[in-house]
Amino acid sequence: MGVDYDTIVESFEWDIPESYTITSTVDDHASSFGDRVAIKFLNADGHREERTYADLRDEMYRFANGLEELGVSEGDRVMHLLPRHPDVFAVQLGALATGSLLVPCSSMLRAKDIEFRANDCNATTIVVHESLIDMVEPVLEETPLERVIVLDGDESELDDDRWSTVQSVADGQSADYDGPELSSEDPMSINYTSGTTGQPKPVLHKHRWQYCFNQVNAPYWWGVDEDTDLEDELLWATTGTGWAKWFWSPVGVGLTTGATQLVYDGDFEPDVFLEILQDEGVTKLCAVPTQYRMFANADLESYDVQLNDTLSAGEPLNREPIERIQDAWGVTPRDGYGQTETVALVTNYPGIDVKTGSMGKPTPGVGATIIEMDEEKEVEPGEIGEIAVPVDSPAIFDGYYEKPELDEQKLSGEYYRTGDLASQDEDGYFFFEGRADDIIISSGYRIGPFEVEDALVSHDAVAEAAAVDSPHDERGSVVKTYVILAEEYEGSEELKTELQDFMKEETAPYKYPRRIEFVDELPKTSSGKIRRIELRQQEQEKYS
Template sequence: MPLDYERERETFEWDIPADYNVPAVVEDHAESFGDRLAVRFRDDEGGEAERTYADLRDDQNRFAAALADLGVGEGDRVMHLFPRHPDAFAVQLGALARGALLVPCSAMLKPKDIAFRANDCEAETVVVHADLTEMVEPVLDETPLDTVVVLDADGDPERENWHAFADLLEGRPTDHDGPELSADDPMSINYTSGTTGQPKPVLHRHRWMRCFELVNGQYWWGVDRDTDFSDELLWATTGTGWAKWFWSPVGVGLTTGASQFIYDGDFDAGTFLDLMEEEGVTRLCAVPTQYRMFTQVDGLGEYDLALTEAVSAGEPLNREPIQEFEEAFGVTPRDGYGQTETVALVTNYPGIDVKPGSMGKPVPGIDVTLLDTQDEEEVDAGETGEIAVPVGSPAIFDGYYEKPDLDEQTFHGDYYRTGDLARKDEDGYFFFEGRADDIIISSGYRIGPFEVEDALVGHDAVAEAAAVASPHDERGNVVKAYVVLADGYESGEDLTDELQDYMKEETAPYKYPRRIEYVDELPTTSSGKIRRIELREQENEQFGE
């Protein structure tokens, strides 16, 4: 249902009950509509499973009882490392019911990354899928990790302090008398993706999930607890190790009582479209790369999708996939912006007139602003500033786990500065310009990399692009573009000239890439974000003093 933005801003309230906690929310759902589908699961090997809200409650309590016997209690850190799985929620909810803190890890990490996280937060327990134990075994002797729970174990692990998840649940009662939890109790330590150094341990409390329900649910997905979910099926394509899993499957899906689809398999645009059609997915959350790949599928408009809403986050969504997806399905993908440290701060909320390339408008209840990078003065419309939120807002985290030095750096002023730059137009729409350290300054001009990249991918020859500063004797820096070509195109001087001429027509002349390099792929973080710092380092090595 379209929202009245100004009315929402005027009437919004942060309604966060003092006793709010995620396991209690699931208990309430199970009591109210226990037979409602919570999870519909499929994998790429033909596996299928379903869980109702009553199932989630029962398995949550069984696993909590098992963890209690293993000595896991309030404040303990429980790492988890598993793919999308029908029991993912049971693992997470069971740990939370014990008052433990979840430490999610991605299957794309390396053993050294697991060791860093385990040592940094002093985690003693890890839940790992049987296919990923080789990531944990090499670091056991160098970390506090002692107790290992194996998901989908093939029989008894037969190693000291190793336990099969299924065996732990066997015969357990479906109720659990755990600690009393409140909205202010710690819930998770979500490590940042580490684009510019070691990942930081972002500490969130249970109230984070209520904030997602109030903000991400209403002003992004377009759902709340009053939604009729009888004909709804939500699908967020994220993995369990990312903050986006908490943004959507947990923070929106579980909190509102929605029915969700989870698929465990590598991304293939055709396969994902088939799944959406077969399952009747009505609301989709995918990343920009996936939307771009969808629009390259032949016969896109021939898919008979039940989609009514589509949202995107992770990095800015380019104009072309928005327009092509809308033409194919009559649904306009709506971009949203936030961080591991926050809820959605800026969204194209339901009913908004989407401006291609825009993140949308600041959500109600959060005084998001753009500050000058050198002081705390707000910038004018049309100017680039750093996205900032007042310190103390429920929309942001309130510290790093046992890192007072980082807290002091982050919260020393009146605002939490995100490190991301944007500009605002006269209508209040925000446009992403890049990370503060990604901005390109050439001959005194400040150039945001995303505007360059967004224009470049509009050319048929360009599949992906990344723009960075490249040192130049006269201009200080020039724009350098790293380009991944679309199928059927070959690199060469003629194409470079064509792309440069194209860019001069699409953007201000000073923004066109004076240097272009063709690559097979772009360097990314484990969460898929472009590592422009790596590209800048290459440029400094080649052209710097």
């Protein structure tokens, strides 16, 4: 699909149906093409299951009736802690049909994280897979949780009245449901941020969020629009069920468009994932940069894939894997940028030239721009500023759940500030520069950490890197990089000098790391993002 960028942006208009909800959309799909496969499920043991859109509708309503019988009602907060599973959509959609707010949690969290979220949003119900019960039991008495519903659980092993199973809740229930009349402006979910700079924040979204994904993410990132023959497409987003990305793609694109999508439950192994791409006939893949980097080290030419789109999200994808995949498969991984609080704000549209290292251009209708860090004024091309969106844009969140002080900080001005820094070239392409908190100011120069890291990992010796500011008496701060070396390399003063010389050639000389430290690992959030705040604190303590 090719697009005329300027024409699309100028002509785009929001027309959000008042009655829109994701549950009514799935119901409509079931009525229109109920026998179409919605989910192809596969796990690491080779087990397969399928769900049609008619199946999803019926399972959604059975679970909703069962929840209502348990006392779950409109406005309640329902947490879920689930792996990729063929019944995940039934659980999520069923809870949403009751008017409850979903509170997704990742299996990569810890018990203390579940406790924090349950208390923070006053959740009364949690749906948890039997393999993850140990994350709930230790903190149950310290939370307002009244009901624990176990997916794949054994009813005979539950001896507490608060506990039941998904199967027992849904069994015997009607596939017809007379629930509350919901609209696009009713609350849908509380998605917690990843906590790169502090405690996770409860991001409140309404049902219109999913419509916005359908109107923005689907055509201007995934390349799925009204002209797409969905019978010929198989979508695969490798995200987990607890992340906002699950709502960006498996729900926000897959379910809203009526596509068929693959759900695979298994640890990431490059060769296994590549075989799945080939054997299942996946046509559109959305993965994270780490996965693409590992793909790039494999023998890609030996896999006969049918991909027509490859998408990347979560953090910027550096140039090496982009070029490797393009050479091997003839498709160019296209970055898309957004947050838990938003839809895709900036993407490499299908049909436009992809500039290596660029996030792309602002998506239609959203209004994303780059403003100065200390005032609401757009920056000039080439200058680093903060990515921002007008607060009246329908494509952003509706505030932080019961956190008026945070709303005042983030939504009281003309723009919602993302906290992410970027620059824009003369052609309108955005380039990620790092978090606002991560910007390095050295001798008056503003240096984005990503440019430093991207250049550094292009050296054969560097597997991963994180750049932060390090206090310096004369310069105020200098660039410090923490480096994880490739397996065949060992750290030495000679290698530090070699890396510094290399960087002087790859970037402007003032950006090279004057301090380098070799480490075995980097501090990261549960979603895999580098916590530079911890590294900055180390530097402050070391040189204070």
